[in-house]
Amino acid sequence: MRKALTARQTEVVRLAALGLTAKETARRLGISKTTVDEHLAEARRRVGATTKSHLVGLAVAAGIVFR
Numbered sequence: 001m002r003k004a005l006t007a008r009q010t011e012v013v014r015l016a017a018l019g020l021t022a023k024e025t026a027r028r029l030g031i032s033k034t035t036v037d038e039h040l041a042e043a044r045r046r047v048g049a050t051t052k053s054h055l056v057g058l059a060v061a062a063g064i065v066f067r
Contacts, residue, residue: 003046010064012039017056017065 005013015025022036029036040052049055059065 005043005046005064009039009043009046010059012036013043013055013059014065016040016052017059 011029012025015028020028022033022040026033026036040055044050044052044055047055047058049058056065
């Protein structure tokens with residue numbers, strides 16, 4: 001991964017990897033869906049991912065997200 005993710009970005013990516021939608025993630029974390037989308041967008045930018053699926057794949061490969 002190019003640049004380290006924040007703790008919150010990592011948490012949001014982990015939940016995305018579990019298949020949660022942005023709305024479900026927002027509800028679980030007590031934040032807005034817009035904030036979840038912003039965390040995912042910044043995480044994608046930091047690691048050079050083009051899509052959410054690409055981001056999750058990179059996170060799995062880097063050991064950030066485990067099955």
